[in-house]
Each structure stands twice: as structure tokens, then as C-alpha cells.
Amino acid sequence: MVKEALFGKTLDELQELVLNMGLPKFTAKQLADWLYKKEVSSIEEMTNLSKKARQLLTDNYSFGLTNATKIQESVDGTKKYLFPTNQGKFIETAMIPDRDRKTVCVSSQVGCKMGCLFCMTGKQGFQGQLSAGEIVNQIRNIPEWQEVTNIVYMGMGEPFDNLDEVLKSTQILTSEWGFAMSPRRITVSSIGIVPGLVRFLNESEAHLAISLHTPFHDERQKLMPVEIAYPLEEVLNEIREWDFGRQRRVSFEYIVFHGLNDTPAHVREMARILDGIKCRINLIRFHPIPNTPLKGTDEATLVEFKEGLEKKGITTTIRASRGQDIYAACGLLSTKALVK
Numbered sequence: 001m002v003k004e005a006l007f008g009k010t011l012d013e014l015q016e017l018v019l020n021m022g023l024p025k026f027t028a029k030q031l032a033d034w035l036y037k038k039e040v041s042s043i044e045e046m047t048n049l050s051k052k053a054r055q056l057l058t059d060n061y062s063f064g065l066t067n068a069t070k071i072q073e074s075v076d077g078t079k080k081y082l083f084p085t086n087q088g089k090f091i092e093t094a095m096i097p098d099r100d101r102k103t104v105c106v107s108s109q110v111g112c113k114m115g116c117l118f119c120m121t122g123k124q125g126f127q128g129q130l131s132a133g134e135i136v137n138q139i140r141n142i143p144e145w146q147e148v149t150n151i152v153y154m155g156m157g158e159p160f161d162n163l164d165e166v167l168k169s170t171q172i173l174t175s176e177w178g179f180a181m182s183p184r185r186i187t188v189s190s191i192g193i194v195p196g197l198v199r200f201l202n203e204s205e206a207h208l209a210i211s212l213h214t215p216f217h218d219e220r221q222k223l224m225p226v227e228i229a230y231p232l233e234e235v236l237n238e239i240r241e242w243d244f245g246r247q248r249r250v251s252f253e254y255i256v257f258h259g260l261n262d263t264p265a266h267v268r269e270m271a272r273i274l275d276g277i278k279c280r281i282n283l284i285r286f287h288p289i290p291n292t293p294l295k296g297t298d299e300a301t302l303v304e305f306k307e308g309l310e311k312k313g314i315t316t317t318i319r320a321s322r323g324q325d326i327y328a329a330c331g332l333l334s335t336k337a338l339v340k
């Protein structure tokens with residue numbers, strides 16, 4: 001029988017668990033310390049717990065960390081970790097070092113059901129949800145975990161399609177009893193599933209990134225089927241209701257495709273639809289995937305596009321492509337080949 005994991009439980013859940021076992025309530029706080037703050041990986045090592053408590057816990061639960069089964073390193077220092085999931089599937093995680101920063105790009109699902117035309121994870125299709133423990137394991141169980149400065153939910157999957165577990169994972173990362181990270185170091189990226197967006201904005205303080213890719217409804221529908229159910233206009237109306245720009249940031253991700261969304265008309269329409277929203281735009285180079293007619297724009301047009309947006313008063317950056325040689329770059333994560 002596979003024992004239930006302690007790792008990935010919130011303080012409330014740990015409290016309920018210890019009380020049900022007849023252990024004192026304060027054991028829950030001690031457990032959280034061992035799980036989220038210390039360099040141990042077994043219940044046996046939790047030395048400030050009574051022998052009886054350790055025995056009871058070992059009989060019923062596992063610590064719950066899962067080790068990576070494969071690690072690849074890019075020429076630029078980016079690392080990619082392959083983790084098995086509880087359901088017998090696999091997910092990938094990227095760790096991107098950049099001067100004094102170490103950013104971990106976590107997966108929130110195995111594959112994805114959103115079917116965006118340009119994305120390798122989308123091509124894989126959907127194979128399952130990750131638990132909060134499996135999401136946080138991607139940070140805690142890499143050798144760099146004590147040095148991680150930033151976390152982005154930009155790996156495999158659509159976070160708002162697994163929102164309960166994603167919110168639980170951000171709670172573990174930001175609570176005092178957990179990793180005690182500032183929510184300002186966490187960015188959750190979504191294509192904009194409106195009910196999920198509303199809950200996320202209410203229940204988390206992390207930054208938001210929206211994958212926008214074109215300001216035109218018809219064009220976006222072709223690239224991203226989500227536009228049919230939740231048009232960008234509704235997403236932006238929701239964002240307008242919130243106070244962004246000070247503590248909490250909203251950014252928009254925009255892959256610049258050759259001859260498709262890289263024209264002056266796109267610049268003008270972007271400025272129109274984003275009017276009144278304090279935000280920044282992150283331009284992304286397209287990372288080619290097999291069997292797609294899409295092509296990335298050339299460098300000169302990319303820079304022109306950036307300058308066009310800046311002239312309209314929108315802060316715009318071009319995101320450096322990292323880890324492309326090991327397929328760790330944006331949108332290239334896929335474990336399709338490993339699906340039995």
C-alpha cells in the first residue's frame with residue numbers, strides 16, 4: 001500500500017492529521033518545520049518529535065519527497081529536471097540561473113488540455129493533475145532549493161485548470177510556517193480562464209502573467225482555443241477591477257510570430273486594449289516545435305515591435321531564451337515520449 005505523503009500538506013491539514021492520531025496540536029508546527037524549512041527527507045530524522053509520534057507517523061505516512069530521475073544541463077547553465085508523478089507519469093522543471101537570481105519554472109499539470117497551436121505541452125495533450133506536494137517538490141527537491149529567488153508557474157500545464165492545488169502550493173511557499181517566501185517572488189502564468197482568474201486574484205498575492213499573443217479576437221481564437229470560451233476582452237475587464245502596478249504586477253506574454261502578430265496594426269491594437277492597465281509586456285521568441293507552420297519573427301522586427309509598444313508608453317522587454325538546447329525553454333517541455 002502506498003502511504004499518504006506529509007509533504008504538500010498545509011498547517012491546517014497537519015493539525016487535523018495529528019489530532020486524529022491523538023498527538024498534541026503543536027506537533028503540526030514541528031512537522032511543518034521539518035517538511036518545509038530543514039534539509040531532511042525522512043520522518044525518522046524529525047528528532048524533536050517523541051519516539052511514539054515518529055512511529056505513529058511512519059506507520060501511516062511517508063515524508064513524501066520524490067527525487068528527479070534525470071537531470072540535463074544547458075550550455076547556458078539552465079538545468080532541466082525530470083520528476084516521476086504519483087500517477088506513474090512524468091513532469092519537467094527548469095532551473096534558470098541569471099546573475100544573482102535562480103528562477104525555478106514549475107509544472108502545474110502533466111501535459112495540458114488547452115491545445116494552444118504553438119506549444120509542445122499542448123501537443124502532448126492532458127495526462128493528469130499535480131498535487132500541491134508534487135508542485136512544491138519541484139522546488140524543494142532540487143539541489144539549488146535553498147538559493148531559489150524566484151518561482152514562475154510557466155512549465156507544463158495551465159495553472160488555472162488545477163487551481164485548488166496551485167493555490168495550496170503558493171500557500172505553502174508563502175506562509176510563515178512554510179517556505180516563508182514573499183508572494184512578490186512568485187508569478188503564475190495563465191491563458192486567462194476567467195473563473196480561475198477571479199479566484200486567483202482574490203485568494204493569492206502572487207504576480208499574474210497572461211499569455212496574450214495577439215490583441216485580435218479572430219486571430220487569437222486560431223492560436224488559442226480558450227479565446228472561444230473566455231475572450232481576452234473579459235480577461236482584461238476583470239484585470240481592470242484590480243489594483244496592479246504597486247505591490248502586485250500583471251504582465252502580458254506575447255510570442256512574436258513572423259507575419260502573423262508582428263505588424264504596426266498589432267502595436268496599435270495592443271495599446272488600445274491595454275489602455276488604463278498598469279502592466280508590462282514580455283516579448284517571447286518563438287521556440288520552434290515540430291509540425292507547425294508558425295515561424296518566429298526576425299530580430300529586426302522584434303526590436304521594432306518592442307520600440308513601437310514603448311512609444312505607446314508600455315514597458316516592454318524581450319525575454320531571453322534559455323535552455324533551448326535541452327528543450328527547457330518556454331513551451332518546449334513535454335514528457336509525451338515517456339507516456340506508456
Ligand SMILES: C[S@@+](CC[C@H](N)C(=O)[O-])C[C@H]1O[C@@H](n2cnc3c(N)ncnc32)[C@H](O)[C@@H]1O
Nearest residue numbers: 118119154157158189190211253286287330331
Ligand atoms: C508553457 S506556458 C505554461 C503556463 C500557462 N499555461 C500559459 O500558457 O501561460 C508558459 C509560456 O510559454 C509560452 N510558450 C508556449 N509555447 C511556446 C513556444 N513554442 N515558444 C515560446 N513560448 C512558448 C506560453 O505562451 C506561455 O506564455
Ligand code: SF4
Nearest residue numbers: 112114116119122157
Ligand atoms: S501554452 Fe500554456 S495553456 Fe497553452 S497548451 Fe501550452 S501549457 Fe497549455
